[in-house]
Each structure stands twice: as structure tokens, then as C-alpha cells.
Amino acid sequence: xxxxxxxxxxxxxxxxxxxxxxxxxxxxxxxxxxxxxxxxxxxxxxxxxxxxxxxxxxxxxxxxxxxxxxxxxxxxxxxxxxxxxxxxxxxxxxxxxxxxxxxxxxxxxxxxxxxxxxxxxxxxxxxxxxxxxxxxxxxxxxxxxxxxxxxxxxxxxxxxxxxxxxxxxxxxxxxxxxxxxxxxxxxxxxxxxxxxxxxxxxxxxxxxxxxxxxxxxxxxxxxxxxxxxxxxxxxxxxxxxxxxxxxxxxxxxxxxxxxxxxxxx
Numbered sequence: 288x289x290x291x292x293x294x295x296x297x298x299x300x301x302x303x304x305x306x307x308x309x310x311x312x313x314x315x316x317x318x319x320x321x322x323x324x325x326x327x328x329x330x331x332x333x334x335x336x337x338x339x340x341x342x343x344x345x346x347x348x349x350x351x352x353x354x355x356x357x358x359x360x361x362x363x364x365x366x367x368x369x370x371x372x373x374x375x376x377x378x379x380x381x382x383x384x385x386x387x388x389x390x391x392x393x394x395x396x397x398x399x400x401x402x403x404x405x406x407x408x409x410x411x412x413x414x415x416x417x418x419x420x421x422x423x424x425x426x427x428x429x430x431x432x433x434x435x436x437x438x439x440x441x442x443x444x445x446x447x448x449x450x451x452x453x454x455x456x457x458x459x460x461x462x463x464x465x466x467x468x469x470x471x472x473x474x475x476x477x478x479x480x481x482x483x484x485x486x487x488x489x490x491x492x493x494x495x496x497x498x499x500x501x502x503x504x505x506x507x508x509x510x511x512x513x514x515x516x517x518x519x520x521x522x523x524x525x526x527x528x529x530x531x532x533x534x535x536x537x538x539x540x541x542x543x544x545x546x547x548x549x550x551x552x
Contacts, residue, residue, distance in 0.1 A: 327365070330379055336484060403515065405508045405510075414499065425499065443478075452474065
């Protein structure tokens with residue numbers, strides 16, 4: 288390599304390091320735009336009932352929508368909802384298109400390495416769902432080599448892969464369950480609350496069945512980019528108050544007929 292070219296590359300590297308350091312300092316010390324404007328842009332799917340979906344009039348509604356509104360009211364912030372497909376929602380967060388994600392985002396070790404989470408306010412357990420006439424699958428270990436209909440970036444996808452299943456990409460829970468009914472997939476792993484809501488809404492209690500439940504209780508919270516501690520703490524304080532005064536429990540009863548903000552033994 289020519290000395291002139293090498294020197295040029297070294298200069299670029301130094302500039303890059305300086306810029307990276309500057310950006311890091313800015314992220315730590317700059318005022319958070321959401322805090323400054325008193326406006327939070329909340330990313331959600333809008334197709335994940337009962338957490339976030341559209342009612343018969345086409346209005347965005349759901350458990351997460353109502354919780355977001357309660358948070359905004361508690362802290363005096365305006366809340367803007369931005370509907371984004373699940374597979375793109377974290378890209379939107381990283382691009383700054385939205386400030387937070389509220390879409391029953393499960394807290395995992397992998398996600399905590401990249402993102403920040405508020406106080407949790409949803410607790411549930413993953414369940415294994417199969418067609419009602421399926422007598423071969425009784426445990427999670429039985430799904431090795433089978434087809435699991437899962438969102439490509441969901442934690443349930445990871446659970447399915449961990450047990451050796453092949454993934455059939457399907458982000459909408461209702462469509463994933465329909466894949467099993469239609470024999471386009473063998474199983475679905477999702478949370479018990481979502482499946483219970485689906486059976487209540489469709490009235491279909493015979494096409495599918497739950498054959499296994501993981502002991503691990505999963506928790507969900509608002510997710511933000513790391514470095515936005517002021518916004519995170521502001522939202523967490525609001526959630527703490529909404530948990531204490533029973534607001535989240537009341538919202539939960541409306542959508543689930545149970546309090547999802549408590550761990551049920």
C-alpha cells in the first residue's frame with residue numbers, strides 16, 4: 288500500500304474515532320427531544336389484538352394504546368402513535384422515527400444488551416398450541432423438526448428455534464393460528480393471554496389446544512434506546528404510579544378479564 292494512501296486512511300480513522308466519541312457525548316449530555324417537546328412517539332403494530340389493533344370503526348385501540356394514553360396523561364405528555372410492522376419496529380426505534388415501542392415487548396437478555404426497558408407492567412407465560420386432533424405433540428421437546436408459525440423477530444420465534452423447530456414466518460397471531468388450522472404449520476408458540484383473547488373473540492375453542500406451558504414467566508415493558516435515561520425514568524415513574532393506583536389493573540380487566548400486571552401462581 289502506498290504511504291500516501293496509508294496516511295489518508297489513518298486520518299480518516301482518527302476523524303471517525305473523534306466523531307464517534309462526540310456522538311457518544313452528545314447522546315449522554317444532550318436534552319432528550321421527547322422530554323423537551325413533551326411528546327412521545329409510540330411505535331406499535333396495530334394488528335396485535337388485544338394489545339394494539341383497530342376496532343370496528345377503524346380506530347386504533349388496545350391494552351397498550353390505553354396504557355400509553357394513561358402514561359401520557361400522568362406525565363403531561365402528548366402521545367403520537369406510529370403503526371409499524373413488527374419486523375421493522377426496532378429499526379424505526381434505532382432510526383429515531385419513534386421514541387419508544389409499546390407492543391408487548393418481552394424483556395430478554397439479548398434485547399437488554401441493545402435497548403433500555405421501563406418498569407414491567409405485563410406478565411405472562413409462553414404456551415405451545417397445536418391443532419386439536421394432534422396427539423403427537425405433548426411437550427416443547429416434541430416440536431423438533433416441525434413447522435412453527437412465528438414472527439421472525441419475536442422471542443417466541445427464538446423459543447421455537449431453541450427447541451429445533453423450523454420457522455414459518457407469520458407476524459399476525461390470528462394468521463399464525465390459522466396456519467396451524469390449515470395445516471400450513473404444525474405449532475404456534477405465543478403467550479397465554481393472547482391465545483385466550485383469540486379464543487374469546489373468535490368463539491373457536493375446538494380447532495386448537497394448548498398442550499404445554501413453559502414455567503418461565505415473561506415480563507413486558509416499554510422499550511427505548513439506551514442513553515435516554517431521563518425519558519425512561521419519567522415513563523417508569525408514571526408506570527409505578529399507574530400500577531399503585533390500580534389504573535393498569537383496570538385497563539387489563541377490560542381486555543383480558545384478569546390483571547396482567549401481576550404474576551399469577
